[in-house]
Each structure stands twice: as structure tokens, then as C-alpha cells.
Amino acid sequence: MKTLTRRMLALLALSACTTLALGQDFPSKPVRIVVPYAPGGTTDVLARFLGQRLSENIGQPVVVDNRPGAAEAVGAGLVAKSPGDGYTLLLCTLTTQAINPTLFPKLSFDATRELTAIGRVADVPGMVAVHPGVPAKDMAEFLAYLKANPGRNYASPGAGTPNHLATELFKKAAGVQATHIPYKGGAPAVQDLMAGQVDFMLILAPEAAPLIATNKLRGLAVTSLQRSPMFPNLPTASEAGVPNFEMVVWYTLLAPASTPKDIVTKLNRSLNQVLGEKQTQDKLAELSIKPAGGTPEEAMAHAAREADKWRKVIADANIRAEN
Incomplete structure (x- = not known):
């Protein structure tokens, strides 16, 4: 029994050392950002711009992999089941975290448990x-x-x-x-x-x-609560007679939930640095996209609040995914 215990402790120590080394060496090869939409849309454009800026920050290529289908579930499911090593990420909208868990409770993966946030990217x-x-x-x-x-x-x-x-x-x-x-x-x-x-x-x-x-x-x-720089003369819906109405599509960079915390921290730091650059802010402003940023914990808390909001909308309107 003592021998078995010593072996188990040794294996745990080796695993911890391996995880630590992985985090220290990261990244040592290209990083993939899965986009759950076809090329050409806002998500794809944002991912390609973000990938270019992140590549310069982390010193490794960042490639975009388009995996459209099933209301983001194809791409999100792929990332959820990928190794948690920081090399496969997902750029998604609120659909994955705040809508699909209510509309599609029988998905092959659980977005709330199998995916974790690197950080919020932008609001559109x-x-x-x-x-x-x-x-x-x-x-x-x-x-x-x-x-x-x-x-x-x-x-x-x-x-x-x-x-x-x-x-x-x-x-x-x-x-x-x-x-x-x-x-x-x-x-x-x-x-x-x-x-x-x-x-x-x-x-x-x-x-x-x-x-x-x-x-x-x-x-x-x-449909934001503030006017858009792209349409400065256009009122918000709230200003124009629909009080407090807001529809903002938010984007989050996610990773498999098994990704080590130190890798998540490294990626979050790089993401916030990129989003804080004037070049990034100026380019996104041209597209009426507002950079977000913040910690992984803040991103997950935001997703949880939004899930509560849209769950109520789905229930009130009696929306079914098959309709």
C-alpha cells in the first residue's frame, strides 16, 4: 500500500510538472481560432483581424478555421472536445453561451462546463x-x-x-x-x-x-444604447421611441475547459494588449465594433447574466428551435 501511494504521488507530481512546463513553453506552434460561421461575415472578419494582431503579440501564426453549421454548435462542439492545450480556440457570439443552452438542451456538449473564457473580445x-x-x-x-x-x-x-x-x-x-x-x-x-x-x-x-x-x-x-460612430446621425432605438431596448451581439474568445489556468492567463493578457492598441481600436471603430476586454472571470459572469436575459425572452415568446 505504501509503495502504491508513493507511485501515485510521483505520478501526480510528474503531471503537475508537465502542466507547468506546458504553460511555460506556450505557445510553441501555431494557434487555431475556430469560427462557427462561413467566411465573409462579421465574425470571420473580426477573427482574421484579431488573429493577425494576436500573432504579432504571441510570436506564432494564428490561423482561422471556419466551421459553420447548427447555430454555432458545429464549431463550438469541435473546440469543446479538443485538447485543452491553448492551441484550439473559439471565437463565437452570444449564441454559444447565452442562447443555445436553452434552445438546444440536448447538444452533444455542455458549453457552460466544457468551454471557458479567455476574455470578451468585442460588442457589435x-x-x-x-x-x-x-x-x-x-x-x-x-x-x-x-x-x-x-x-x-x-x-x-x-x-x-x-x-x-x-x-x-x-x-x-x-x-x-x-x-x-x-x-x-x-x-x-x-x-x-x-x-x-x-x-x-x-x-x-x-x-x-x-x-x-x-x-x-x-x-x-x-440597437445599442449609444450612437454608433459609423452612423453618427442615426438615433438609438431607445432615443427613437423604444425605451431601454438594446441588442448588442457580443463576441468571446473561448477555450476547452481543461485548458491550464496559466495558459488562459497568457492568452488573456495578449488579448487585452491587442484590444488596447490604438491600431486595433481605430480599425474596429471603422466597422462600428467596440473592443471589450477584461478578465476570464468577467467574461463568464457576463455570459451567465446574458443567458438569464435571453432565457426569459425565449420563454416569453414561446420560441422553439424547430420553428
Whole structure:
């Protein structure tokens, strides 16, 4: 028994030393950031810019690996089941931590237990955008139009997406009715909005910008509580008649929960350094993206608060993922 005990203690000590050495040597090879969306969208653009800046900070290549599908679950599940060595990370939206655990309780992984935060990356406001044929030049006219025409409709990239949930919250806050038309992705939803097949949509401000500039859509308000530098003359929804309404898509850098604390700390330090650089802040401001930052603990606490918020929205609107 004494011999067995000594062997077990020796193995534990060896494991501790190995973990410590791993943290001290990290990073010694390229780091992969999994993006749970196809190339070209806001998440992908943010990941590629962040990867470039992080690569310069940590002295190793940072590559982006697009793994779209199943409302972020394909990419998130891949990272959740990856080795916790700091070399496979996930850049995701609130969907993974704050929405999917309620909508998809039978996922093959538990985001709250199998993923841990490196840190919050950024906040991106939405935009209430309408087809130019909608007879409303501002939010007051639009709300009056919806109240007078309760059968109008709105698009989303799919049931349970942040766009969908936020629009349901918007309807409740504004006291209006509109029918949800879900699409299989953001691109076809926006295409039908531009074609006038649907009346309005809550989309991310960076994605709305070129469409508004070319008069393919009309922006009525941003959905953050502060005005956007990209649209300084556009009011917030709260200013324009929907009090306290806010829809901000937040992004977090996550790692497998088994990742050693010293590696998480190193990555968090690098992330905060990159987000604090003027070059980063100026570039993200051009895209109407606000850098976040902070500790891993703060990021996890934020996700928990947001999960409570969106759980209530899902219950109040009786939203089902299969709808």
C-alpha cells in the first residue's frame, strides 16, 4: 500500500510538472481560432483581424478555421472536445453561451462546463433596417406603420438566432406585432429584405453599412444604447421611441475547459494588449465594433447574466428551435 501511494504521488507530481512546463513553453506552434460561421461575415472578419494582431503579440501564426453549421454548435462542439492545450480556440457570439443552452438542451456538449473564457473580445450593435419601399422615414413613422398594419413581417437568419430573439424583444418593448419569417442564414434573409419580400430586419450594423450607403436598405436606428460612430446621425432605438431596448451581439474568445489556468492567463493578457492598441481600436471603430476586454472571470459572469436575459425572452415568446 505504501509503495502504491508513493507511485501515485510521483505520478501526480510528474503531471503537475508537465502542466507547468506546458504553460511555460506556450505557445510553441501555431494557434487555431475556430469560427462557427462561413467566411465573409462579421465574425470571420473580426477573427482574421484579431488573429493577425494576436500573432504579432504571441510570436506564432494564428490561423482561422471556419466551421459553420447548427447555430454555432458545429464549431463550438469541435473546440469543446479538443485538447485543452491553448492551441484550439473559439471565437463565437452570444449564441454559444447565452442562447443555445436553452434552445438546444440536448447538444452533444455542455458549453457552460466544457468551454471557458479567455476574455470578451468585442460588442457589435444591430440596426433596425427596412426595405426602401416601407413608407416610414424614421422610427416614429415605422412604429405607427406597424401598429396600423399588424400583419407585416420581418426576416431573421433562423429561429433562435440573436436577430430573431432581439426582434421579439423589440416587438414587446415597442408594443407592435409582426410575423417572423425565418431563413436558412443571413444572406438569403437580407436578399429578400432588399427585394421587398419582407419589411424589416435587425441586422448587424457593419453588415448594414454598405447596403444603406447604396440605398438598398434604409436604417432607422441602431440597437445599442449609444450612437454608433459609423452612423453618427442615426438615433438609438431607445432615443427613437423604444425605451431601454438594446441588442448588442457580443463576441468571446473561448477555450476547452481543461485548458491550464496559466495558459488562459497568457492568452488573456495578449488579448487585452491587442484590444488596447490604438491600431486595433481605430480599425474596429471603422466597422462600428467596440473592443471589450477584461478578465476570464468577467467574461463568464457576463455570459451567465446574458443567458438569464435571453432565457426569459425565449420563454416569453414561446420560441422553439424547430420553428
